[in-house]
Amino acid sequence: AQTVTQSQPEMSVQEAETVTLSCTYDTSESDYYLFWYKQPPSRQMILVIRQEAYKQQNATENRFSVNFQKAAKSFSLKISDSQLGDAAMYFCAYRSALAGGTSYGKLTFGQGTILTVHP
Amino acid sequence: SAVISQKPSRDICQRGTSLTIQCQVDSQVTMMFWYRQQPGQSLTLIATANQGSEATYESGFVIDKFPISRPNLTFSTLTVSNMSPEDSSIYLCSALGDTTYEQYFGPGTRLTVT
Numbered sequence: 001a002q003t004v005t006q007s008q009p010e011m012s013v014q015e016a017e018t019v020t021l022s023c024t025y026d027t028s029e030s031d032y033y034l035f036w037y038k039q040p041p042s043r044q045m046i047l048v049i050r051q052e053a054y055k056q057q058n059a060t061e062n063r064f065s066v067n068f069q070k071a072a073k074s075f076s077l078k079i080s081d082s083q084l085g086d087a088a089m090y091f092c093a094y095r096s097a098l099a100g101g102t103s104y105g106k107l108t109f110g111q112g113t114i115l116t117v118h119p
Numbered sequence: 120s121a122v123i124s125q126k127p128s129r130d131i132c133q134r135g136t137s138l139t140i141q142c143q144v145d146s147q148v149t150m151m152f153w154y155r156q157q158p159g160q161s162l163t164l165i166a167t168a169n170q171g172s173e174a175t176y177e178s179g180f181v182i183d184k185f186p187i188s189r190p191n192l193t194f195s196t197l198t199v200s201n202m203s204p205e206d207s208s209i210y211l212c213s214a215l216g217d218t219t220y221e222q223y224f225g226p227g228t229r230l231t232v233t
Contacts, residue, residue, distance in 0.1 A: 035222075043229070044224065044227070045211065045213075091161060091162070095222070106167070112160075
């Protein structure tokens with residue numbers, strides 16, 4: 001079974017600064033997807049960024065980028081130029097890419113990291 | 120993309136009663152799922168809602184407690200039966216789109232059991 005670990009229960013950052021959230025995972029599969037989701041107090045899960053395991057290039061979405069280290073099974077999220085609206089719970093998640101497998105489509109989430117942004 | 124709505128958005132229920140949560144997707148999706156998020160915790164998968172057949176439950180979740188229906192490709196219900204205060208959680212519906220990486224979430228249903 002796959003596991004996802006976020007070792008930082010809480011993080012804080014000053015507005016306009018950069019912060020990195022950590023995530024490690026364990027799997028025996030070679031093809032999978034990794035995601036970072038944001039959950040503000042509204043409860044709505046918002047996809048921040050995704051990474052396909054077969055791609056060596058790190059994904060980037062505007063101020064958000066990842067450092068994907070497949071051999072180390074590490075998937076950290078960097079938020080640049082932090083904004084007050086970035087304050088939320090952030091979840092790292094894993095999903096198998098094996099079509100038709102018993103785990104297909106199912107997300108395994110980490111414990112979450114609460115991000116506070118100070119003005 | 121797909122938009123998911125859930126009803127009710129929140130409810131307060133008495134122990135021993137049951138609540139049915141509805142999930143509606145505005146387009147056809149390949150797979151639908153139900154997750155539970157206990158207070159201050161992460162999301163845990165309850166089951167995969169299969170269209171026209173019995174849901175597939177994860178370890179620790181059983182059909183008698185969480186019956187699920189999916190009569191068509193865009194609608195599913197989750198019932199929380201014989202509720203206890205330990206069932207107080209946010210229940211989220213999720214759907215997998217046609218491409219392999221599109222995954223959508225509903226806004227969640229906040230359930231409080233007294």
